[in-house]
Amino acid sequence: MPDNKDNILIIGSNGQIGVELTLALRKKYGNEFVIASDLRDENPLLKGTGKFFKIDVLNKEDLKNIIQKENIQQIYLLAAVLSAVGEQNPLMAWNINMNALLNVLELSKELNIKKIFWPSSIAVFGPSSPKKNCPQQTIIEPVTVYGISKYAGESWCEYYFEKYGIDIRSIRYPGIISYKSAPGGGTTDYAIEIFHTAVKDKTYNCFLSKGTYLPMMYMDDAIRATIQLMDAPKEKIKTHRSYNLAGISFSPEEIAAEIQKHIPEFQINYKPDFRQSIADSWPQSIDDTEARTHWDWKHQYDLSAIVKDMLEHI
Ligand code: SER
Numbered sequence: 001m002p003d004n005k006d007n008i009l010i011i012g013s014n015g016q017i018g019v020e021l022t023l024a025l026r027k028k029y030g031n032e033f034v035i036a037s038d039l040r041d042e043n044p045l046l047k048g049t050g051k052f053f054k055i056d057v058l059n060k061e062d063l064k065n066i067i068q069k070e071n072i073q074q075i076y077l078l079a080a081v082l083s084a085v086g087e088q089n090p091l092m093a094w095n096i097n098m099n100a101l102l103n104v105l106e107l108s109k110e111l112n113i114k115k116i117f118w119p120s121s122i123a124v125f126g127p128s129s130p131k132k133n134c135p136q137q138t139i140i141e142p143v144t145v146y147g148i149s150k151y152a153g154e155s156w157c158e159y160y161f162e163k164y165g166i167d168i169r170s171i172r173y174p175g176i177i178s179y180k181s182a183p184g185g186g187t188t189d190y191a192i193e194i195f196h197t198a199v200k201d202k203t204y205n206c207f208l209s210k211g212t213y214l215p216m217m218y219m220d221d222a223i224r225a226t227i228q229l230m231d232a233p234k235e236k237i238k239t240h241r242s243y244n245l246a247g248i249s250f251s252p253e254e255i256a257a258e259i260q261k262h263i264p265e266f267q268i269n270y271k272p273d274f275r276q277s278i279a280d281s282w283p284q285s286i287d288d289t290e291a292r293t294h295w296d297w298k299h300q301y302d303l304s305a306i307v308k309d310m311l312e313h314i
Pocket of ligand 1: 084121174188
């Protein structure tokens with residue numbers, strides 16, 4: 001086990017990424033060093049693996065108490081409202097996404113937190129960004145409240161790094177595909193739902209239309225990237241805004257065809273809803289040259305490996 005003496009706090013440990021990241025960090029550093037927290041009751045997958053606190057990240061006093069009581073040195077802030085739910089309630093999404101981050105940044109300054117991880121998203125990009133191989137630095141004009149809050153958050157991260165020297169690291173996650181804990185309210189979630197209904201009903205009504213390409217990644221790759229970024233020596237981190245991260249890119253008909261190789265009778269139908277315009281505003285694929293060059297990132301799972309592994313576990 002690596003020689004980690006830092007206590008780590010995960011905020012939003014019950015979510016799609018939170019559960020798997022908590023388990024991965026506990027495996028890497030030891031259960032006692034990784035403290036989980038969420039607004040909701042403890043996720044059953046985390047039960048018995050380490051400490052858990054039920055806290056609201058918007059309650060700065062409660063957050064401060066936990067950080068002090070547990071002698072926290074690193075924070076992973078995963079609590080957020082994603083794109084589809086955000087569009088249903090924009091001010092709620094803005095309030096949670098921004099104030100969670102600002103509370104963590106302020107407390108990190110006050111309590112000398114050593115390192116923070118905060119995820120951004122491909123949602124920072126908007127219709128004026130390049131559709132294909134969207135680079136790290138380009139026109140960034142998000143049109144969803146989720147994207148607006150992530151882009152503003154990136155600027156805050158850089159501000160706290162430049163002004164107060166806080167070591168904040170971030171990734172612009174693409175859509176993440178996983179089977180352990182359910183996703184919550186994203187536009188890329190169709191690529192998870194499709195597996196569950198394929199297995200159960202042999203049919204899927206897709207809320208995005210044919211030909212909608214989006215950047216995606218398997219959870220194993222996302223967790224590996226996150227830990228790799230946090231482990232990288234400080235001098236290798238050349239942006240404290242957020243790193244583009246690419247895995248693969250596919251459309252609903254392409255993932256359906258891959259599923260049909262395993263479940264030949266599976267059928268997909270298209271019933272696009274309000275999430276179509278969110279998807280249309282995002283790039284179809286991402287250029288992550290900087291992550292690959294600066295801290296040696298490389299994805300492992302392609303579409304056929306993802307589909308095979310998902311179907312084995314669902
Ligand atoms: N998966 C997110 C969403 O769809 C994008 O980062 O909202």
